[in-house]
Amino acid sequence: MTHRKVAELLAAAPTSQTVTVKGWVRTFRSNRFIALNDGSTIHNVQVVVDFEQTPEAVLKRVTTGACLAVTGKLVASVGSGQAVEIQAESVAILGDSDPEKFPLQPKKHSLEFLREKAHLRPRTNTFGAILRVRHALSFAIHQYFNDRGFYNLHTPIITASDAEGAGQMFRVTTLDPVNPPRTEAGAVDYREDFFGRSTNLTVSGQLEGELGALALGLIYTFGPTFRAENSNTPRHLAEFWMIEPEMAFYDIHDNMDLAEDFVKTVIRYALDRCADDLAFLHKRLEEEEKTKPQAERALPLLEKLQFVVDNAFERLTYTEAIDILLKSKPHKEKKFQFPVEWGIDLQSEHERYLVEKHFKKPVILTGYPKDIKAFYMKQNPDGKTVAAMDVLFPGIGEIIGGSQREDDYDKLRTRMAEMHVPEDGLWWYLETRQFGTCPHAGFGLGFERLVQFVTGMGNIRDVIPFPRTPKNAEF
RNA sequence: UCCUCCUUAGCUCAGCCGGUUAGAGCACAUGACUGUUAAUCAUGGGGUCCAAGGUUCAAGUCCUUGAGGGGGAGCCA
Numbered sequence: 001m002t003h004r005k006v007a008e009l010l011a012a013a014p015t016s017q018t019v020t021v022k023g024w025v026r027t028f029r030s031n032r033f034i035a036l037n038d039g040s041t042i043h044n045v046q047v048v049v050d051f052e053q054t055p056e057a058v059l060k061r062v063t064t065g066a067c068l069a070v071t072g073k074l075v076a077s078v079g080s081g082q083a084v085e086i087q088a089e090s091v092a093i094l095g096d097s098d099p100e101k102f103p104l105q106p107k108k109h110s111l112e113f114l115r116e117k118a119h120l121r122p123r124t125n126t127f128g129a130i131l132r133v134r135h136a137l138s139f140a141i142h143q144y145f146n147d148r149g150f151y152n153l154h155t156p157i158i159t160a161s162d163a164e165g166a167g168q169m170f171r172v173t174t175l176d177p178v179n180p181p182r183t184e185a186g187a188v189d190y191r192e193d194f195f196g197r198s199t200n201l202t203v204s205g206q207l208e209g210e211l212g213a214l215a216l217g218l219i220y221t222f223g224p225t226f227r228a229e230n231s232n233t234p235r236h237l238a239e240f241w242m243i244e245p246e247m248a249f250y251d252i253h254d255n256m257d258l259a260e261d262f263v264k265t266v267i268r269y270a271l272d273r274c275a276d277d278l279a280f281l282h283k284r285l286e287e288e289e290k291t292k293p294q295a296e297r298a299l300p301l302l303e304k305l306q307f308v309v310d311n312a313f314e315r316l317t318y319t320e321a322i323d324i325l326l327k328s329k330p331h332k333e334k335k336f337q338f339p340v341e342w343g344i345d346l347q348s349e350h351e352r353y354l355v356e357k358h359f360k361k362p363v364i365l366t367g368y369p370k371d372i373k374a375f376y377m378k379q380n381p382d383g384k385t386v387a388a389m390d391v392l393f394p395g396i397g398e399i400i401g402g403s404q405r406e407d408d409y410d411k412l413r414t415r416m417a418e419m420h421v422p423e424d425g426l427w428w429y430l431e432t433r434q435f436g437t438c439p440h441a442g443f444g445l446g447f448e449r450l451v452q453f454v455t456g457m458g459n460i461r462d463v464i465p466f467p468r469t470p471k472n473a474e475f
Numbered sequence: 476u477c478c479u480c481c482u483u484a485g486c487u488c489a490g491c492c493g494g495u496u497a498g499a500g501c502a503c504a505u506g507a508c509u510g511u512u513a514a515u516c517a518u519g520g521g522g523u524c525c526a527a528g529g530u531u532c533a534a535g536u537c538c539u540u541g542a543g544g545g546g547g548a549g550c551c552a
Contacts, residue, residue: 027511027512027514029510029511029513029514030508030509030510030514030515031508031509032509032510032511033510033511033512033514035512046512048510048511051509077510079511079512080510080512081511081512099502099504100485100502100504101485102485103485103486105485105486105503105513106501106502106513107486107487107501107502107513108486108487108513109486109487110486110487112544112545113487115544116544168550204552225552227550227551227552229550229551230476230550231476232476233546233548233550233551234545234546235552236550236551237552240552242552337548347548347549348549349548396552397551397552398551398552399552401551401552444552445552446551447552448552449552459545471543
């Protein structure tokens with residue numbers, strides 16, 4: 001490679017060395033100043049062209065969105081907006097961009113408009129920043145687990161198991177949808193299907209993750225997950241990425257310790273490595289907040305992230321949380337839409353009250369009633385609750401859900417029967433409780449929710465390159 | 476899926492109680508200017524007013540239905 005990255009050039013000393021840079025035009029001012037960006041940083045490098053020495057035919061083709069290769073001297077900038085700039089000696093057009101048709105203008109676009117231009121929106125400052133932060137968080141996650149002796153386990157994406165009941169599933173089939181083979185009773189005959197049975201896209205790698213933990217000790221998965229729910233919210237996707245660590249010999253407290261340290265560590269990594277991008281997102285958000293009344297304004301992004309990194313998460317039991325809610329002002333004044341009593345599944349408004357009003361910091365709730373939680377969670381001695389934990393964050397609600405797993409074979413089978421979970425599809429899961437079972441725990445974290453929190457983006461569709469939501473799979 | 480708001484130029488929006496040729500800023504084109512920072516100034520082109528149906532002498536404006544989008548809720552990560 002003979003050309004240099006913009007990020008590299010902006011950090012270099014301007015000693016009039018000749019450099020080549022390649023990138024896309026953001027703006028072209030005064031027929032003289034090109035702001036060029038190559039994605040290596042949020043900042044552009046300024047290319048100064050001598051319009052008397054440069055062929056007019058070339059200058060005409062320097063339009064917003066065009067791709068250029070520029071060679072010139074890296075010098076100290078005369079202007080005040082930047083430290084260095086390139087005095088162009090040659091400008092080559094690698095790719096034209098018809099300015100009448102290129103949809104991105106050098107101005108602020110709405111996020112809704114950019115969602116319709118998902119193929120081009122990475123070329124904007126905002127999405128460039130988001131995608132770089134997304135990468136940094138992804139890398140930090142792998143590094144976190146690798147540093148602590150976890151193995152990355154690749155759990156299947158196509159699965160026959162649907163027992164967890166984590167949501168509606170997408171069917172995977174090679175059968176002819178118009179004329180599928182039928183059984184004698186008239187049902188679709190999945191014995192004729194590719195796998196010889198009915199299969200779906202995974203909703204969670206957890207059950208397979210447990211198999212890994214009971215052999216390798218510490219594992220984590222980081223892969224795509226699919227939910228065919230008709231959810232239309234700024235916090236849900238049909239295709240999203242989930243991180244699911246699973247740890248042998250961990251109890252629920254070890255699990256909480258890990259979850260808290262994990263989230264703080266990856267956020268700290270982003271603060272360190274993505275300072276420029278986060279500063280941009282911080283400023284962007286601040287301007288947006290200015291349009292809101294004072295009372296509704298949230299903590300500025302960088303302060304919010306620093307606060308999470310610096311402070312211990314509040315830990316309390318579900319029962320204690322219900323007590324707080326029962327004594328709360330909105331409950332007494334009947335402001336909650338959903339009534340509060342022991343045994344309910346906490347609603348968004350309840351979680352938000354605890355996190356944003358009462359504690360004003362991330363909260364970890366444990367000891368949920370067994371009837372509102374999954375079959376595989378470890379039953380507590382009280383007979384009423386399970387060793388579940390949810391980490392609740394301001395703004396986005398539940399970011400992590402986890403539990404210590406039920407490791408007692410008989411208790412697990414009894415619970416499955418009570419909750420009408422069929423055993424036949426899960427014989428392999430049950431065998432782990434027959435052959436060398438042990439206490440173990442784990443949690444799941446929605447990657448996009450983490451990216452949402454760190455970037456401050458309000459809509460989850462803006463933190464993944466190509467969002468999959470109901471009625472939307474254009475790109 | 477439910478509640479609610481929205482859909483007018485390439486983008487962001489205004490358009491009053493239904494009334495005669497539907498506007499602005501930005502973008503784009505042409506020209507001027509040339510150390511700019513979303514450059515500036517002048518001029519210009521650009522409209523299936525989301526779709527279908529209805530009410531009316533007259534509909535961008537009112538009504539019905541549908542589509543798409545935002546926000547809230549449910550489900551959840």
